[in-house]
Amino acid sequence: xxxxxxxxxxxxxxxxxxxxxxxxxxxxxxxxxxxxxxxxxxxxxxxxxxxxxxxxxxxxxxxxxxxxxxxxxxxxxxxxxxxxxxxxxxxxxxxxxxxxxxxxxxxxxxxxxxxxxxxxxxxxxxxxxxxxxxxxxxxxxxxxxxxxxxxxxxxxxxxxxxxxxxxxxxxxxxxxxxxxxxxxxxxxxxxxxxxxxxxxxxxxxxxxxxxxxxxxxxxxxxxxxxxxxxxxxxxxxxxxxxxxxxxxxxxxxxxxxxxxxxxxxxxxxxxxxxxxxxxxxxxxxxxxxxxxxxxxxxxxxxxxxxxxxxxxxxxxxxxxxxxxxxxxxxxxxxxxxxxxxxxxxxxxxxxxxxxxxxxxxxxxxxxxxxxxxxxxxxxxxxxxxxxxxxxxxxxxxxxxxxxxxx
Amino acid sequence: xxxxxxxxxxxxxxxxxxxxxxxxxxxxxxxxxxxxxxxxxxxxxxxxxxxxxxxxxxxxxxxxxxxxxxxxxxxxxxxxxxxxxxxxxxxxxxxxxxxxxxxxxxxxxxxxxxxxxxxxxxxxxxxxxxxxxxxxxxxxxxxxxxxxx
Ligand SMILES: Cc1ncc(COP(=O)(O)O)c(C=O)c1O
Numbered sequence: 001x002x003x004x005x006x007x008x009x010x011x012x013x014x015x016x017x018x019x020x021x022x023x024x025x026x027x028x029x030x031x032x033x034x035x036x037x038x039x040x041x042x043x044x045x046x047x048x049x050x051x052x053x054x055x056x057x058x059x060x061x062x063x064x065x066x067x068x069x070x071x072x073x074x075x076x077x078x079x080x081x082x083x084x085x086x087x088x089x090x091x092x093x094x095x096x097x098x099x100x101x102x103x104x105x106x107x108x109x110x111x112x113x114x115x116x117x118x119x120x121x122x123x124x125x126x127x128x129x130x131x132x133x134x135x136x137x138x139x140x141x142x143x144x145x146x147x148x149x150x151x152x153x154x155x156x157x158x159x160x161x162x163x164x165x166x167x168x169x170x171x172x173x174x175x176x177x178x179x180x181x182x183x184x185x186x187x188x189x190x191x192x193x194x195x196x197x198x199x200x201x202x203x204x205x206x207x208x209x210x211x212x213x214x215x216x217x218x219x220x221x222x223x224x225x226x227x228x229x230x231x232x233x234x235x236x237x238x239x240x241x242x243x244x245x246x247x248x249x250x251x252x253x254x255x256x257x258x259x260x261x262x263x264x265x266x267x268x269x270x271x272x273x274x275x276x277x278x279x280x281x282x283x284x285x286x287x288x289x290x291x292x293x294x295x296x297x298x299x300x301x302x303x304x305x306x307x308x309x310x311x312x313x314x315x316x317x318x319x320x321x322x323x324x325x326x327x328x329x330x331x332x333x334x335x336x337x338x339x340x341x342x343x344x345x346x347x348x349x350x351x352x353x354x355x356x357x358x359x360x361x362x363x364x365x366x367x368x369x370x371x372x373x374x375x376x377x378x379x380x381x382x383x384x385x386x387x388x389x390x391x392x393x394x395x396x397x398x399x400x401x402x403x404x405x406x
Numbered sequence: 407x408x409x410x411x412x413x414x415x416x417x418x419x420x421x422x423x424x425x426x427x428x429x430x431x432x433x434x435x436x437x438x439x440x441x442x443x444x445x446x447x448x449x450x451x452x453x454x455x456x457x458x459x460x461x462x463x464x465x466x467x468x469x470x471x472x473x474x475x476x477x478x479x480x481x482x483x484x485x486x487x488x489x490x491x492x493x494x495x496x497x498x499x500x501x502x503x504x505x506x507x508x509x510x511x512x513x514x515x516x517x518x519x520x521x522x523x524x525x526x527x528x529x530x531x532x533x534x535x536x537x538x539x540x541x542x543x544x545x546x547x548x549x550x551x552x553x554x555x
Contacts, residue, residue, distance in 0.1 A: 341469040343444055343446075343469035343538065344413070347409075347535060360445045364445075373445060374445050402410070
């Protein structure tokens with residue numbers, strides 16, 4: 001993967017006079033030249049609105065936009081590009097679902113099953129819909145090794161259960177969600193099964209046909225693409241049935257004064273001018289990952305995570321907040337270092353050129369559940385090397401020195 | 407090196423041994439501050455008699471900078487009049503370049519103007535951390551406006 005690093009111009013820069021060790025890929029990944037160039041090429045050569053106008057630029061932009069949809073569909077094993085809806089990102093996708101499916105179908109006493117490790121994007125939309133409908137949220141907890149504890153699952157699987165929504169991979173602990181087991185549970189009672197795939201599609205080979213969920217949402221910026229765009233995959237019957245949460249141009253076939261007819265799926269969910277340059281960049285990111293191969297991406301991340309867990313275990317007073325079993329986790333490692341607050345750890349690491357995130361990682365329910373105020377988090381991707389990890393460990397020793405930990 | 411200036415010994419001492427920690431049963435005002443982006447929390451109880459802060463208690467959770475700033479602030483305001491505290495807060499914020507003005511600290515006489523609080527000057531080199539140092543002071547401002555009304 002040394003070859004890979006050369007494709008990421010930002011990795012050549014210095015931060016505070018030090019080599020940049022970018023370990024914040026769970027927040028957003030860096031972008032390869034191929035993605036940056038594809039976006040710039042769109043603006044330089046064929047910038048235009050899509051699905052509107054007969055001129056050449058409009059046709060080229062429309063083709064590029066729809067090509068990106070096709071690439072995404074193939075990348076996740078969808079049956080057709082019509083199963084892929086462009087969104088603004090995971091959060092937007094989840095809200096399209098909660099409003100478009102939940103608002104008109106949930107009734108008082110219905111249940112939505114989540115886990116305590118969910119990102120706010122997979123908690124707050126459901127709280128809003130629960131308020132509107134009288135539905136109720138229920139949660140699965142974690143076991144001692146930070147995996148989702150399924151021993152209580154049966155308690156929730158009955159005819160009140162209408163929605164299960166779970167993260168494919170936690171952005172805090174790196175825990176891989178128990179999607180197959182939950183798909184089975186959802187099927188047994190006819191509940192809607194949703195996967196928050198913001199962290200799983202970028203890091204794990206994904207085939208929606210094999211997974212068997214109903215809906216899956218993810219963001220381009222966490223998989224080498226630009227911000228401002230994401231995708232929602234849905235089973236065709238579900239997308240057909242689901243209501244559009246937003247109305248406007250592009251999503252209609254006819255508008256009269258008092259009612260309108262929706263455009264066919266996927267366009268009925270894409271109101272307004274979509275993020276076109278971003279779609280083009282998303283397509284280029286998919287091309288890049290396809291070339292590496294997602295099996296190879298996963299192998300690289302398992303290797304780098306194994307190395308990181310080994311090196312971190314040498315650091316006195318360091319506690320990893322996440323699974324130790326490599327098959328149960330991805331390359332996102334949350335940790336605490338003695339009594340040094342994570343923000344202080346992050347500031348010290350930053351002076352060493354190491355970029356990590358500190359805080360609650362948009363998962364406050366999980367922080368409360370784990371009884372930690374915050375964690376520091378190092379997260380990896382295709383360009384992460386052992387040298388990055390070594391630099392992290394050096395920085396952690398510096399933090400120990402500054403705080404006088406013996 | 408900037409990091410040594412940021413994490414001065416006196417800051418770590420206040421972080422690990424916060425002064426006036428707890429709550430007051432006879433508090434006249436109570437205020438709570440939260441930094442939503444990082445989750446740092448700070449709460450403040452003040453007992454006030456005849457325009458003088460007669461007792462202070464604080465509780466909090468967060469980074470060394472926010473918690474040390476709160477501990478030093480509690481030390482600095484106890485026994486002072488509300489007017490003096492207003493002035494102190496202004497000086498602190500000017501020192502931290504939160505408010506405009508000329509830094510009141512006299513480099514020739516360290517600690518003479520703002521005591522231990524002067525150790526927090528190193529935070530200025532870390533702009534994203536200034537809001538950490540400021541959290542107890544925005545909480546104090548809230549408490550003082552309650553006291554006035
Ligand atoms: C697991 C998970 N879900 C949802 C999100 C939200 O993604 P976005 O901010 O791109 O909408 C994130 C990213 O922060 C995430 O890690």
